[in-house]
């Protein structure tokens with residue numbers, strides 16, 4: 189028991205507790221399945237474990253409406269949408285224990301990740317009424333670094349859109365240093381363009397003076413975009429089935445960032461990148477919903493350095509461009525660098541200490557797909573939008 193508690197704490201340290209709080213429905217105490225079977229697996233396995241539960245929940249939307257959805261949560265913690273960010277260490281094998289306490293069937297899948305024997309990470313779980321089959325364990329090898337989206341892929345994309353998704357980030361075993369900071373991928377894997385980008389950060393005289401990027405710090409944010417069609421929520425709450433073939437009938441009325449919208453997202457630590465000039469930050473962005481998104485950021489341009497397809501295939505870019513808008517099809521993940529440089533649009537004469545433009549500098553990030561800037565059919569700007577904040581000058 190002590191080992192489990194310790195491991196759980198170990199996994200959570202440094203984790204970003206992203207996600208909007210949700211209210212569980214009909215939480216059951218304790219495991220529903222056969223504890224002896226689980227104990228046998230655990231006895232033979234020496235590595236770290238991650239226990240995730242799936243629950244029926246209510247998500248409160250920006251206008252106060254509460255809708256039925258499904259959510260992941262760490263065992264004994266409150267379920268959230270998205271699920272908790274799971275940080276794994278490259279090279280390690282993890283035992284995932286998934287327990288389905290929802291009334292519906294679900295799966296646990298991580299596109300792009302494999303078990304130690306090279307198979308896809310995928311288990312299917314019956315609803316809680318079939319307690320023998322509502323809990324599954326699977327070994328996951330953190331083979332490659334990068335950002336992954338764990339999700340329910342049963343009847344895809346229904347489960348993912350209805351709340352069952354979260355980031356899994358595989359980090360290098362030890363911080364890999366390039367230039368004045370770290371890089372999130374081994375240099376043996378990263379194309380020269382990616383290595384050069386991170387090498388240039390914090391170099392005097394470069395376009396990015398300040399610090400290098402710091403691994404295992406607060407210098408990253410995970411953003412998951414989603415869209416909600418309350419008609420689907422109502423149907424699932426009534427026990428109806430929505431087939432994957434009906435995905436074309438999806439009519440989103442709410443657009444969320446880490447489960448939040450508008451004002452709420454702009455005031456949420458896990459959504460808002462914050463730092464001084466010269467403190468670069470990695471944005472990991474994923475689209476769990478069914479609307480295409482075009483996030484657009486003010487203040488600084490960003491540098492997209494990776495893309496992972498909905499099927500889990502990773503592409504690290506060998507040509508990195510400076511952009512202010514990037515396209516997010518459903519299911520994809522993009523990683524970008526937000527440099528936290530002095531916004532070039534502020535004229536030299538207006539910068540501190542001749543401060544007409546005083547810190548903090550708050551800038552918006554909003555989606556250019558216009559409907560996504562609304563909620564409930566027109567409340568603007570209560571959709572997929574947040575702030576990012578430069579709190580002050582470079583302090584070293």
Ligand SMILES: [Cu+2]
Nearest residue numbers: 484486552554
């Ligand atoms: Cu704009």
